[in-house]
Amino acid sequence: MGGLKPFALWTVIALLVGGLVYLAQAQGLIHTTFPLWALGMVLVWALGFVNxxxxGPR
Known part of the structure; x- marks a missing residue:
């Protein structure tokens, strides 16, 4: 895949994950004092690893 397709896919994934984190915080599943930047870094790392x-091997 070349061009904007990978960028668009990662943008959609980032928006979905951000929305889920927002809903989890709104429902009280994530405490409001929890550093969301740390959760974001873990999610970025996990998505990169999944990618x-x-x-597969090159």
Whole structure:
């Protein structure tokens, strides 16, 4: 996939994850003092790792 397709896919994934985190915080599943930047970094790392696994060995 070239061009804007990968960028658009990652943008949609980021928006969905951000929405889920927002809803979880609104429902009280994530405490309001929890550092959301830390959760975001873990999610970015996990998505990158999944991307590497999906590509397979080169």
């Amino acid at each position: 590497l696994l999906a590509r």
